[in-house]
Amino acid sequence: MTGSLKLEDVSVGYGRKPVLNHLDIGPLPPGSLVAVVGSNAVGKSTLLKAIAGLRTSSGRILLGDTDLSRLPLSGRVRLVGYLSQALPQPTSLVAYEAVTSAFRAVRGDLSTAEAERMVDEVFTALDLRNIALRRLSEMSGGQRQMVGLAQVLVRKPPLLLLDEPTSALDLRWQLNVLETVRTITRDDKVICLMAIHDINLALRFCDQLIVLGGGGLLAAGQPDVVMDAGLLRRAYGIEGRVEHCSRGFPIVLTDRAVAAPPMPQ
Numbered sequence: 612m613t614g615s616l617k618l619e620d621v622s623v624g625y626g627r628k629p630v631l632n633h634l635d636i637g638p639l640p641p642g643s644l645v646a647v648v649g650s651n652a653v654g655k656s657t658l659l660k661a662i663a664g665l666r667t668s669s670g671r672i673l674l675g676d677t678d679l680s681r682l683p684l685s686g687r688v689r690l691v692g693y694l695s696q697a698l699p700q701p702t703s704l705v706a707y708e709a710v711t712s713a714f715r716a717v718r719g720d721l722s723t724a725e726a727e728r729m730v731d732e733v734f735t736a737l738d739l740r741n742i743a744l745r746r747l748s749e750m751s752g753g754q755r756q757m758v759g760l761a762q763v764l765v766r767k768p769p770l771l772l773l774d775e776p777t778s779a780l781d782l783r784w785q786l787n788v789l790e791t792v793r794t795i796t797r798d799d800k801v802i803c804l805m806a807i808h809d810i811n812l813a814l815r816f817c818d819q820l821i822v823l824g825g826g827g828l829l830a831a832g833q834p835d836v837v838m839d840a841g842l843l844r845r846a847y848g849i850e851g852r853v854e855h856c857s858r859g860f861p862i863v864l865t866d867r868a869v870a871a872p873p874m875p876q
């Protein structure tokens with residue numbers, strides 16, 4: 612067990628341009644699936660990159676007692692699995708090789724048999740066995756996005772950071788991914804922060820929402836508690852309603868765009 616994730620007074624930006632200022636988040640306990648939402652350019656990706664150690668930030672990023680912001684990148688890769696928005700390159704590797712080499716890069720200590728078992732496990736969990744021997748250069752965008760996700764999940768890190776993991780996927784595969792990530796976070800006591808634009812997928816699957824806007828946190832908490840018409844207007848500049856589907860999950864119905872704050876530069 613690694614402990615909760617907590618961000619204390621975290622600020623991050625690009626050069627002299629601040630993006631997120633003095634952010635406090637959490638603690639988010641092990642087993643949490645957390646959606647990071649908000650309008651374009653508010654800093655969702657920047658937040659995930661800061662936690663992954665790919666952007667320098669100030670403040671403290673605590674995973675249990677470990678301050679991730681003080682660990683060298685080599686130390687973070689065991690604890691943090693980061694999926695970028697960019698799809699894996701369309702190389703001549705087949706999916707099985709691409710996932711195995713991503714696993715080996717971080718877990719070179721395990722035997723070949725153990726590595727094969729874990730790679731097999733992730734192909735089964737994501738329902739990807741039928742494309743395991745296909746070259747990435749011969750795959751669709753959605754197929755490559757699934758391989759990218761497999762490359763991260765196979766390592767079984769205690770903290771997962773997924774940047775729009777369903778952006779290239781059709782409806783069935785979106786559900787497949789969310790259900791798999793939901794199962795992994797709950798069963799393996801993993802913490803997952805996922806930037807996502809599909810607010811209804813976020814409301815359906817996540818325990819917590821982190822809503823970003825205007826350089827910081829607009830709201831955070833359980834979806835049913837924090838999401839309402841006022842937040843939709845403040846976060847997205849839209850008129851909308853939160854209803855409940857027949858299975859009891861909150862669902863956003865959008866009515867129209869209203870005067871929105873300008874997109875951050």
Ligand SMILES: Nc1ncnc2c1ncn2[C@@H]1O[C@H](COP(=O)(O)OP(=O)(O)OP(=O)(O)O)[C@@H](O)[C@H]1O
Pocket residue numbers: 625630649650651652653654655656657658806875876
């Ligand atoms: N490499 C960079 N150099 C300078 N500014 C950047 C860089 N990457 C992002 N930004 C800026 O940082 C801000 C936040 O960008 P970020 O990609 O984190 O937003 P986002 O919320 O993930 O957006 P989207 O929903 O459109 O993917 C934006 O104003 C963007 O222009």
